[in-house]
Amino acid sequence: KNQVEQSPQSLIILEGKNCTLQCNYTVSPFSNLRWYKQDTGRGPVSLTIMTFSENTKSNGRYTATLDADTKQSSLHITASQLSDSASYICVVRGDSGGGADGLTFGKGTHLIIQP
Amino acid sequence: DTAVSQTPKYLVTQMGNDKSIKCEQNLGHDTMYWYKQDSKKFLKIMFSYNNKELIINETVPNRFSPKSPDKAHLNLHINSLELGDSAVYFCASSRRIPSGRTTDTQYFGPGTRLTVL
Numbered sequence: 510k511n512q513v514e515q516s517p518q519s520l521i522i523l524e525g526k527n528c529t530l531q532c533n534y535t536v537s538p539f540s541n542l543r544w545y546k547q548d549t550g551r552g553p554v555s556l557t558i559m560t561f562s563e564n565t566k567s568n569g570r571y572t573a574t575l576d577a578d579t580k581q582s583s584l585h586i587t588a589s590q591l592s593d594s595a596s597y598i599c600v601v602r603g604d605s606g607g608g609a610d611g612l613t614f615g616k617g618t619h620l621i622i623q624p
Numbered sequence: 625d626t627a628v629s630q631t632p633k634y635l636v637t638q639m640g641n642d643k644s645i646k647c648e649q650n651l652g653h654d655t656m657y658w659y660k661q662d663s664k665k666f667l668k669i670m671f672s673y674n675n676k677e678l679i680i681n682e683t684v685p686n687r688f689s690p691k692s693p694d695k696a697h698l699n700l701h702i703n704s705l706e707l708g709d710s711a712v713y714f715c716a717s718s719r720r721i722p723s724g725r726t727t728d729t730q731y732f733g734p735g736t737r738l739t740v741l
Contacts, residue, residue, distance in 0.1 A: 543729065552628070552714050552732025553667070596665055616666045 511536040513601050513615035521621045526589055530618045532582040532599035540602040540611065544573050544584050547596045547617070556584070556597075586620075594622045627651050628733035630715050636739045637705055645700045645736045647715030656698035657730065658690060659714040667714070673698050674720055702738075710740045 513534045522528050534542070541560045545553035557566045557573040559582070565574050570593075572585045586593055599615040628649045637643055649656060658670045671690045672679055678690065687703045702709060715733040 547665075550735070552716070552735055553730075554732070555729045558729060598667065612669060614667050614669075616664070619665070 511601070511603055511613045513599055513613045515597075515599050515615035515618050517618060518616070519619040519621070521623060522589055524589060524591055524622050524624050528586050528589060528620065530584045530586075530597050530599075530620070532584070532601075532615055534580050534582070534599070534601045534613070534615075536580075536601040536603040536613050538604045539577060539580075540604050542573075542575055542582050542602070543600045544571070544582075545598040545600060547598060549595070553598055589622045591622050591624060594620060596620070627731050628715055628717055630713075630733040630736050632736060633734065634737050634739075636741065638741055639705055639707060641705050642701070642703045643705060643738070644702070645713055645715075645738070647698050647700070647733055648696055649715075649717040649731070649733075650696065651717055651719075651731060653717035653719050653731070654695060655718050655720050656692070657716040657718075658698065658700050659716065659732075660684075661712045661714060661735070663711070671698075671700075705738075705740045707740050710738055712737050 516531045543558045544556045546556050547553040556571050557568050559566050559575045561577050570587045575582045596617040596619050598617040601613050602611045631646045655674045657672045659667050660670055661667050670684050673692045689701045691699045712735045714735045716730040718730040719728040
């Protein structure tokens with residue numbers, strides 16, 4: 510069964526600090542992996558998308574890594590800001606199965622940045 | 625300016641009622657989705673529509689029915705509402721890549737918070 514596990518479930522850090530969120534998946538065959546940011550009361554917004562051949566991709570202070578061999582991805586946030594407080598959702602697309610439209614969603618990591 | 629819009633933003637209703645949530649996208653996308661996000665913030669896909677055809681239907685009760693009058697709209701009708709239907713419902717849209725089954729990044733609406741009393 511295709512699964513996406515995220516850790517930690519929640520994280521509290523001080524403004525200005527760095528943090529790393531983890532995503533492990535068992536989706537196979539793998540097509541791509543996305544990280545979404547969901548602010549409270551809003552819909553998710555895509556941060557990065559990575560395919561099999563990419564092992565790192567940056568979007569401003571967000572850097573995602575992918576290890577297709579170990580089926581792990583991480584999202585690193587540098588110099589956190591209060592606006593980074595949100596849920597971060599890892600979504601993996603497989604070429605077959607894995608739920609509707611080949612997508613398997615993680616349950617998200619709830620990140621709180623404290624001043 | 626709004627890419628994906630939903631109405632209403634909040635919906636409070638009694639058990640047993642029938643309600644609808646509307647969704648519109650102005651991105652020119654050909655695939656639209658409905659998601660349910662429960663109290664634990666877990667997003668679950670319910671339906672997707674591509675070119676006015678239902679192509680994926682997760683194991684949702686048949687009280688839920690998507691209706692697409694045109695490519696830019698996908699409305700969600702819910703009959704005989706139950707307490708367990710209380711959640712936030714998100715509409716999303718994306719572009720289907722012609723060469724394969726995969727679609728481009730999904731753009732989500734702001735969500736509709738449904739409360740069933």
